[in-house]
Amino acid sequence: MDEEKLNILILDDEPIVVRRLKPALEKMGYQVETFTKSEDALARIEEKDFHIVITDLKMEGVDGMTFLTRVKERSPATEVIVITGFATMATTRESFQKGVFDFLAKPFKIAEMQQTVQRAAEKVRQGWARRD
Amino acid sequence: MLGSWRDNLKGWLRGGRSSSAARQEKLAELFSQFQRVLRLNNRVLDRIADMGTKLGGGYIFDRHYIETACAELSEMVYRMISALNAMSHNRYPELYDAFRAIDHQIQQELAGRVAIPHAEYVMPYDSLGADFVEVVGGKNANLSEVRNQVGLPTPDGFAVTTSAFQDWLEEGGLEEEIALVLARWQRGELSPEETARLVRERLLATPLPRRLEHALRAAAERLVRRLPPARRRLALRSSAVGEDGELSFAGQFRSLINLPPEEVPRGYREVVASLYSPEALVYRRDKGFSEQEVAMAVACQELIPARVSGVMYTQDPRDLQREAVLINAVWGLGGAVVGGEVLADQYLVARRAPYASLGVDIVRKSRRLVPRPQGGTEMVPVPEELQSASCLNPDQVRRLAQAGIMVEKHFKRPQDIEWAIDDRDRLYILQARPLNLGPRMAGLVKDISKVLESYPVIFRHRGSVAQEGIGAGRVFLVRDEADLERFPDQAVLVARHSSPRLARVMRRAAAVLTDLGSPTGHMATLAREYRVPAIVGTGVATRLLAPGQEVTVDARQNVVYAGLVKELTYYELGEESFAETYEYRLLRRVLRKIAPLNLIDASSPDFTPRACTTFHDITRFVHEKAVQELIHGDFSRLSQAGGARKRLQCGVPLELVLIDLGDGLEPEAVGPVVRPQQVASLPLRAFVEGLGRPGLWSTDSVPVDFKSFMSSLTRTFAFSLAGPRYLGQNLAVISRHYANVTLRLGYHFTMIDAYITAEANDNHAYFRFLGGVTDLRRRSRRASLLERILARNDFRVEVRGDLVVARIKKLAREQMEARMRLLGYLVAYTRQLDVKMTNDQEVARAVEEFQRLQEAAERGLDPAI
Numbered sequence: 001m002d003e004e005k006l007n008i009l010i011l012d013d014e015p016i017v018v019r020r021l022k023p024a025l026e027k028m029g030y031q032v033e034t035f036t037k038s039e040d041a042l043a044r045i046e047e048k049d050f051h052i053v054i055t056d057l058k059m060e061g062v063d064g065m066t067f068l069t070r071v072k073e074r075s076p077a078t079e080v081i082v083i084t085g086f087a088t089m090a091t092t093r094e095s096f097q098k099g100v101f102d103f104l105a106k107p108f109k110i111a112e113m114q115q116t117v118q119r120a121a122e123k124v125r126q127g128w129a130r131r132d
Numbered sequence: 133m134l135g136s137w138r139d140n141l142k143g144w145l146r147g148g149r150s151s152s153a154a155r156q157e158k159l160a161e162l163f164s165q166f167q168r169v170l171r172l173n174n175r176v177l178d179r180i181a182d183m184g185t186k187l188g189g190g191y192i193f194d195r196h197y198i199e200t201a202c203a204e205l206s207e208m209v210y211r212m213i214s215a216l217n218a219m220s221h222n223r224y225p226e227l228y229d230a231f232r233a234i235d236h237q238i239q240q241e242l243a244g245r246v247a248i249p250h251a252e253y254v255m256p257y258d259s260l261g262a263d264f265v266e267v268v269g270g271k272n273a274n275l276s277e278v279r280n281q282v283g284l285p286t287p288d289g290f291a292v293t294t295s296a297f298q299d300w301l302e303e304g305g306l307e308e309e310i311a312l313v314l315a316r317w318q319r320g321e322l323s324p325e326e327t328a329r330l331v332r333e334r335l336l337a338t339p340l341p342r343r344l345e346h347a348l349r350a351a352a353e354r355l356v357r358r359l360p361p362a363r364r365r366l367a368l369r370s371s372a373v374g375e376d377g378e379l380s381f382a383g384q385f386r387s388l389i390n391l392p393p394e395e396v397p398r399g400y401r402e403v404v405a406s407l408y409s410p411e412a413l414v415y416r417r418d419k420g421f422s423e424q425e426v427a428m429a430v431a432c433q434e435l436i437p438a439r440v441s442g443v444m445y446t447q448d449p450r451d452l453q454r455e456a457v458l459i460n461a462v463w464g465l466g467g468a469v470v471g472g473e474v475l476a477d478q479y480l481v482a483r484r485a486p487y488a489s490l491g492v493d494i495v496r497k498s499r500r501l502v503p504r505p506q507g508g509t510e511m512v513p514v515p516e517e518l519q520s521a522s523c524l525n526p527d528q529v530r531r532l533a534q535a536g537i538m539v540e541k542h543f544k545r546p547q548d549i550e551w552a553i554d555d556r557d558r559l560y561i562l563q564a565r566p567l568n569l570g571p572r573m574a575g576l577v578k579d580i581s582k583v584l585e586s587y588p589v590i591f592r593h594r595g596s597v598a599q600e601g602i603g604a605g606r607v608f609l610v611r612d613e614a615d616l617e618r619f620p621d622q623a624v625l626v627a628r629h630s631s632p633r634l635a636r637v638m639r640r641a642a643a644v645l646t647d648l649g650s651p652t653g654h655m656a657t658l659a660r661e662y663r664v665p666a667i668v669g670t671g672v673a674t675r676l677l678a679p680g681q682e683v684t685v686d687a688r689q690n691v692v693y694a695g696l697v698k699e700l701t702y703y704e705l706g707e708e709s710f711a712e713t714y715e716y717r718l719l720r721r722v723l724r725k726i727a728p729l730n731l732i733d734a735s736s737p738d739f740t741p742r743a744c745t746t747f748h749d750i751t752r753f754v755h756e757k758a759v760q761e762l763i764h765g766d767f768s769r770l771s772q773a774g775g776a777r778k779r780l781q782c783g784v785p786l787e788l789v790l791i792d793l794g795d796g797l798e799p800e801a802v803g804p805v806v807r808p809q810q811v812a813s814l815p816l817r818a819f820v821e822g823l824g825r826p827g828l829w830s831t832d833s834v835p836v837d838f839k840s841f842m843s844s845l846t847r848t849f850a851f852s853l854a855g856p857r858y859l860g861q862n863l864a865v866i867s868r869h870y871a872n873v874t875l876r877l878g879y880h881f882t883m884i885d886a887y888i889t890a891e892a893n894d895n896h897a898y899f900r901f902l903g904g905v906t907d908l909r910r911r912s913r914r915a916s917l918l919e920r921i922l923a924r925n926d927f928r929v930e931v932r933g934d935l936v937v938a939r940i941k942k943l944a945r946e947q948m949e950a951r952m953r954l955l956g957y958l959v960a961y962t963r964q965l966d967v968k969m970t971n972d973q974e975v976a977r978a979v980e981e982f983q984r985l986q987e988a989a990e991r992g993l994d995p996a997i
Contacts, residue, residue, distance in 0.1 A: 014194035016715045021192060023707055027689055029581030085196045107186060107193030111593060111690055 010034045011041040012056040049075040051124045057084035079120040162767040168215040169758040176751045181652045189600030189710040212754045219761045226741035253296040254351040263720040267293045269371030269429035274564045282542045289433030297428045304338035324410035331408040352393035365435040366391045368399045373427045390503040438552035440523045441466030446536040447546035455483040457533045461523035464500030477523045481533040485621035544709040588694040594670040598656035601665030602704040603643025604684040607677045630655040630668045643685035645673040778806045782824045788862045796866030813866035815886035818949035822956020825989040888948045895948045896941040
């Protein structure tokens with residue numbers, strides 16, 4: 001992984017979400033790839049490990065839960081942030097069991113997401129420090 | 133919050149003190165409906181405010197949010213109507229009709245059909261904005277936005293909507309015919325010219341639907357009647373959907389200049405026909421536009437008799453590194469410069485205030501375009517002495533640049549603007565559309581995050597973004613009205629409080645920063661309307677920023693940088709603006725059916741269910757009528773029959789009707805009139821003690837200035853200034869531990885709901901105040917006064933515009949009683965204050981005065997407290 005810039009993958013089937021998140025995170029110095037179809041995102045994570053993955057939980061096609069499970073299987077060090085429109089306690093609990101870093105309910109403040117990503121990024125960097 | 137009265141009612145019913153248990157049960161049922169109305173009312177207003185803040189750009193939301201929020205809101209409003217009708221023997225069935233009409237429009241919007249009220253064919257500019265772009269086209273939408281939100285003069289006018297276009301096509305049976313012709317063209321069987329001719333002939337041979345013809349004539353007549361007789365000439369311009377947006381379609385469609393009003397229907401058909409000009413057909417094909425997407429709206433405007441006109445690019449596209457506005461100007465009408473038929477004077481101006489001249493190029497202008505007396509336009513020679521003279525003087529150049537930058541700031545894109553200046557030196561914006569430099573602008577900045585690291589941050593993540601965007605300029609500290617007078621163009625406005633009085637200069641500000649304030653306040657709403665980047669509640673702005681210091685406000689990332697971060701301002705101009713997204717427009721459109729409050733004066737004959745055109749209106753109407761039902765309806769009759777209804781006499785000019793649900797009065801209070809010492813209800817007793825303290829009822833006559841007096845008169849408002857009595861609209865429903873007090877002070881109700889027992893954990897008090905007479909600024913001064921006093925007394929206070937909601941709970945009985953007395957003082961003290969508070973110093977002074985009076989009153993009551 002590139003030590004300079006952290007990579008982020010965003011998956012949400014609502015184009016507005018990825019379109020607005022991308023520039024907000026790029027401005028903070030992250031390299032951002034976005035997807036609105038879970039199949040495409042799934043294919044992408046088979047090619048490349050991301051430092052941080054942001055995904056919606058409820059989508060058409062591949063379920064968000066399936067997607068994040070696969071992400072964690074392939075790359076346990078990836079921090080996953082979940083966004084969702086309607087979080088139930090059950091899904092929240094389930095996703096935390098899968099090792100999700102944090103949870104944001106839509107609609108959320110851009111600043112909240114930036115801060116969450118920043119915390120996730122710190123954790124990723126701490127992971128590197130431990131390895132070194 | 134409002135639940136604990138139930139226990140009282142149950143207890144009261146079990147006790148069976150009154151003669152008829154059935155009657156009591158009915159009373160309890162009615163009061164419970166009333167409580168339901170109150171609860172729903174609060175939740176509806178919360179939700180509306182919440183949806184409004186989402187327009188500021190600080191949040192990410194999707195369609196699903198808009199749908200869910202609307203569905204919830206719609207359900208709450210429906211339940212409010214049901215509760216009112218349950219209280220009133222179904223007295224307001226028309227409310228369901230009003231509800232259905234509004235709800236239907238919202239559903240239409242959500243289904244992707246822009247709901248214009250009654251499928252209108254024409255819409256006046258004053259009622260339009262950018263969110264109507266799908267029905268009025270880009271030109272109309274942008275221009276009305278410039279007129280109504282940026283606040284710059286534009287020609288008066290109206291839009292002919294795409295509904296008009298569609299109905300014409302449909303009723304004339306044209307849709308299929310045109311589709312057939314276009315199909316032949318697409319198969320290569322017809323040339324663009326032949327295609328255009330066939331479609332045009334067909335269109336011009338088809339009469340307009342009678343209703344449309346009538347609407348066009350009537351709207352044109354109304355428009356010219358607003359104009360001086362010598363200026364009753366009109367211009368018709370295309371405003372196709374998609375035009376003046378990402379794709380400019382520049383010069384593809386027909387404009388008709390200098391028409392008398394009666395020519396508008398004919399001219400309309402000409403302009404629409406130009407939708408199928410050979411150039412337009414080819415352009416659409418090349419740009420991948422589907423012919424099904426094509427819809428034409430038309431702009432009908434007053435013709436500005438231009439002495440000078442021209443085009444302005446707010447960023448010189450020839451050299452992006454040089455920050456300059458480029459202005460072209462010619463004598464007469466502007467058609468010539470747009471069409472490139474004549475040479476134009478050229479002016480280069482700095483993009484930042486004070487808009488210094490960077491260069492002037494005066495050419496010889498031998499001809500100019502003028503209106504012909506018999507209609508249309510003609511080229512005529514320019515008088516010799518003007519031919520080599522500059523079309524614009526330095527002041528006009530500066531004003532143009534200033535206006536251009538204001539428009540650019542609003543749309544967050546460099547602009548291509550057509551403008552005119554008339555004989556009386558008035559500047560008009562005729563058209564504004566994005567100048568497409570997007571990719572080139574963004575390309576100027578290589579790696580924005582790296583660039584940003586090199587600039588010193590003054591503060592970051594303080595307060596809330598009320599309106600996103602980037603603004604750079606010099607810090608200007610606003611402390612009082614006099615400072616506002618001196619506010620320099622494109623400065624960064626820094627103030628301690630967020631206040632709607634800042635609205636006066638806000639549109640000229642590069643950005644707004646305040647120490648205090650919330651994103652749901654009035655000022656935040658205005659910042660969103662004007663799209664001025666704003667961060668409120670930073671806590672530190674006035675302390676950390678020095679007057680005159682140059683700063684860049686990033687109200688996207690919520691960061692304030694020292695110095696001018698040029699890259700960020702460029703970067704932003706290349707980025708997609710939130711306001712250009714479909715979700716933004718959709719939310720703004722549904723909010724039009726939800727948030728505006730048109731029903732203000734409850735004593736007006738227009739205060740009817742029929743007049744309700746938004747959910748806010750319905751909410752307001754239901755709340756008002758629910759209180760009236762309680763006071764005059766069954767509830768009142770039943771309580772009277774049961775002897776539970778009394779009148780309180782407490783020595784102040786305020787008549788309070790008491791309805792005792794049980795043990796709220798001392799046993800000896802048997803007559804119709806009750807004295808304060810006979811009140812046993814703990815919360816009410818304390819409140820009345822506060823209300824009756826001498827010294828807090830201001831007895832001096834309030835000087836009402838002429839303006840507020842007039843505004844009172846025009847809204848047929850009679851009693852807030854009158855003083856001595858409040859029309860019997862004040863009501864307290866009480867039990868031993870509970871009181872719900874509704875006071876009619878001014879236009880709106882002040883509501884207090886409190887429950888006090890020996891058990892601190894169960895105790896609560898809730899205070900709600902909304903609005904008043906006089907203008908917005910004064911109203912929110914009163915709101916700000918209440919906020920400060922209540923917060924000082926440990927209430928948790930939320931202010932949304934002029935709605936103040938304060939809550940306190942779980943204090944011991946004595947402390948709760950002290951808070952109820954405070955509310956009594958406050959009601960006594962503030963009832964006329966908004967007409968008195970003519971400036972912000974008055975607020976601070978009043979807070980101090982109130983505190984003195986409060987302390988004195990409390991000492992008089994019990995020196996130990």
